[in-house]
Amino acid sequence: MLSLIGIGTGNPEHLTLAAMREINAADLILIPRKGKAKADLAILRETLCRDVLTNPKTRIVSFDMPVRDAADPDYLRGVEDWHDAIAAVWMREIAEHLPEGGRVALLVWGDPALYDSTLRIAARLLPPERIRSIPGIMSINALTAAHTIALNEIGAAFMVTTGRHLREKGWPDGVDTLVILLDGECSFTHIDPEGVQIYWGAYVGMPEQILRAGALSDMADEIIHTRAKARKQHGWIMDIYLLRRTIMPHGGKAAP
Template sequence: MSTEQRAILVVGIGAGDPEQLTLQAVRALGRTDVFFIVGKGRDKASLTDLRHRMIEEHARGPYRVVEVADPSRDRRPMNRSEYTAAVEDWRGRRADAFERLMTEELAPGGTGAFLVWGDPSLYDSTLGILAAIEERGAVPFTVEVVPGISSVSTLAARHRIPLNRVGRPVHITPARRMADVAAQDGDGDIVVMLDAHESFTRVGGEDVWIYWGAYLGTPDELLVAGPLHEVADRIRRVRAEARARHGWIMDTYLLRGAEPPTGADGAAGADGAAGAAGPVTA
């Protein structure tokens, strides 16, 4: 086998709006020979369909699309060590699948691309998996990362708020670590991702605002904002209805100590998302 290196592009494609593709991402799609798409099953077919539409619109010259099923992952409630072990097992099986794709489907000297939801640097496993494959040394390749617009950026834009407040930090955390972050530093605001268990319902006090969004950047986008104690039940109801309708949900939210919203910074207001351009909650 030739030792000529393959080129792997890890392309951030934004939070769901095809127009969130950057010019750099469009150019990357235009020079790709093989696109690798990780399928999430029938319930999340819309995520795969969007990738196909982006490829059809922006790929140039001859190219192929190769799909692989995402290995299953244990998602039961578990402690931290069990969770870490489950994730490492899943990543290992993903690495096996990715390495096989790169070896069998991409010729030496060719360019392959993984299209990553949002931004590759934020709670996505692709870069870590590629690093693990590189350590194995079985297939030589280079990696180029194209940043994308994250759901965090989209959330702030759709609610028309700055992500940070003057001189104060912002903490980005998966929901399972939210309590730890809050206990360590009560001064900053918290952006929560990957919340499968509605952890916001366990946040107490009447001085916390929530800026919540789901399916951000898509025609199904949902937004709710307001004092958490007033809108938590509405978010739970909207979330349950949306999950039942689509079969899946991806949501992100910002928790912020109460500041009465004024002007552009508080345009979303307590009743949802006044002035937003896309579909919102009632």
């Protein structure tokens, strides 16, 4: 049995009772290492386990994550090859540390179902009935809670998308609220800032949390500078932002 456990931002207070129960039910917990620059992420997972583990028989094993070939011009093919490589590493570690079988767990930032490939990788190894997905607090929830805002306007739709899509396709028609994830290039600089509010957060829910909010025209440069400084300081960054139009491109106001 393979359990993929959503851990929110890594804050122990974000763990559900189901997540804590699943961690303690595991015979083996696999912790990925992603190089020196992201060593803090592995340490956070290990610390989280030690904070909630009461089962003395549970083993914690770290492994080196394969690196995706960013030079591959075929993005989807490169990702598929990368996932194959990760699945092979999981199999190797499980065979070595749990040769007679048992319960294996991996801790997933946020929720396994949102912009995370752990479920797709797990499907390479086991049938669905032997995979458990434990929901966790998503970064979207953490962001809106930190800024004390509602995710959607009354009766209105919103869209969750990526920085790549915002850069390449622009603001989609029919929605006034966008939530942007996986954006290492500050893609909000590619849209017309008129009438747009931004609610940005980095390390949301963690002790290092940084929040910025205001008119996009006023906040863009400050967020770019703050983001670069934080990434340099920590060696990595997890950030997310919400964009909301208060003035439509044709000059009208967004629906309340």
